[in-house]
Amino acid sequence: MIFQWLKRYVPRSLYARAALILVVPVVALQIVVSVVFIKRDLEDVTVQMTATILREMRLVQQVLNTAPDRTAALAQASGILHPLNMQLQFLSPGAAPPEDVFGLTEFSGRVVREEMSKAFPAFLAIQFLPEHRVRVYFDTVHGPAELVLDRRRLTAAAPHQLIVTMLLFGLVMMLISFLYMRNQLRPIKRLANAAEAFGRGRVVPYSPAGALEVRAAGSAFLDMRARIERQIEQRTLMLSGVSHDLRTPLTRMKLELALLDPEDAAPMLRDVEEMQALLDAFLDFTRGAAVSEPEKLDPEAFVAEIVAGWQRQEKPVVLAQVSGGGEVTLRRQPMRRAVENLISNAVRYGSQAKVSLTLTERSMRIRVEDDGPGIPAEQRGDAVRPFTRLDPARNQDRGSGVGLGLAIVADTARAHGGTLRLGESAELGGLQADIVIAR
Incomplete structure (x- = not known):
């Protein structure tokens, strides 16, 4: 449960996580060392120095208490105050009781006050002054006295220097580590960018660099990319040959049927045209999105052009809504074929698109909706598989196909690093098909 809660606040990028792994131990170590130094070493030194001053203060108090009056007390104490580098004076009668004075970051002073309160009953107050002087007030038989001494005799001089130096x-070490870590993570980011671009149908220059493991992963990626590109190229060449070899006899058959009686040739001519349509569908599917280069285009103008083409054919297709703006990198012809396949299905199985x-x-996101029978949720996974026909669910009276329309759309979306989502249209009640692509 705790890990699930922490997971929401952990950075997602590799660089941020590596920085977190680097910073947290260093900061934790700094805090632990600082606390241990303040609580143990600095406090122990302050207690020892305070004990020395307390012995001297007891001696001064004894000398003052043995004198008959204040004047004699100051005269007797002057002999020991000078060697101890202290200054002494009595507070005037009726003066307000002294109060403690500490700085905002004063830690040692509070330790001194605590030790003096416990070990010296005559202690009244202590004041830490900015000019490295300390005033200690204590009681005598002649009234409260003020003892002034050098602060360095009570507390360590500049105790924060060690902490500041450590910080x-x-x-500096974290900065050096960040620079080194960025250089180590840069090859990984370049590999991730190259893989992401290839997943979206773009090929960007990449050469393996960095640590041995990163170089091995980069070399494996280049080998995989090269194999995929060779397979696509071989498939395209094979399809070009198949297209040429099959289209030629089909053309001859059309010419031969044109010489026959129209009534007798009509059934066979329909078969030839159906074979031509099947061949075009096969070629469109197997060709995929590999036959054109990606380019930046205005998606609004792109979709509007497709819709206008269907409207010129007097088809019930409308461009209902456009939100947002900007350019998108797409392969024009494959994406156009994908959108037209969705519109073709919409006008084929419904009365409007x-x-x-x-x-x-x-x-x-490009969305195409219709008012047809739609596709049941349990059959939507099968609908995008090649050569899968759902005619019973999609109103077989409207014609037949080879089961490649949605498969071509899904393949084109994947080639752009996106996906095809099928659902039910909330407005028209038929099929809702979304092509979603990352920008």
């Missing part, structure tokens, strides 16, 4: 040295575009700082 400065810790900050509504397209909307939403842009945020992090993502772009």
Whole structure:
């Protein structure tokens, strides 16, 4: 439970987590050393120095108490005050009782007061002055007396120097560690950026660098990227050959059917056209998003152009909503084919299609809704698989396909580092298909 609570406050980036791992132990060590130094070493030294001053104060008190009056007391005490580097005077009769005076960060002074209160019953008050002087008030038979002495005889001179030195040295070491850590993490960030870009269909220059493990991961990534690119290239070349070899006999068949009687040739001509449509669908799916380079474009103008093309065909397609703005890096032709596939399904299985575009700082969403029968929630996973037909659920009367429309959309979304989400349209009641891509 505690770990789950802490997880919400832990940084997400590798650099921030590494910095946290570096800073927390150093800060904890500084605090522990400071507390131990203040509570033990500094306090012990202060107690020992205070005990020495207390012995001297008892001696001064004895000398003062044996004198018959204040004048004689000051005269008798002058012989010992000068060697002890102290100054003494009596408070005037009727003077207000003295009060303690401490600085805001005074720790040693409070230890001195506590020790004097316990070991010297005649102690009245102590005042720590800015000019490194201390006034100690104590009672005598002739009234309260004020004893002035050098502060360095009671407390360590500049006890904070060790703590300040330790803190400065810790900050310098942390700064050096941060610089070194940034250089070590930079190759990892470059590898992550290259992998993220490749996942979105872009190839950025990358060369392995850094520690041995990072170099090994970078080399493995380059090998994987090269294999994927070779497979895509080989698949594209193979499909080009298949397209050429299959389209040629289909064209000859169309020419031969054109010479026959139209009524007799009509069924066979429909079969040839269906074979042509099947071939185009296969090629679109297997070609994927690898045949064009990504480019920056205005998504609003891009979607509006697609919708306008369907409207020119007098199809019930409208661009309902556009929110946000800015440019997005996309592969134009594959993304256009994906959006048109969604619109084609919408007008095929419903009576209208509504397209909307939403842009945020992090993502772009293209939504296509229809008023058709939709797809049940338990079949939406199968709907995006290649060659899966859901005609019974999608009104088979409207025509047939090869089960590649949504598969092409999903494949295009993944090639852009995004996803295809299927749901139910809250407004139209049919299928709601969202292409969501990170910006």
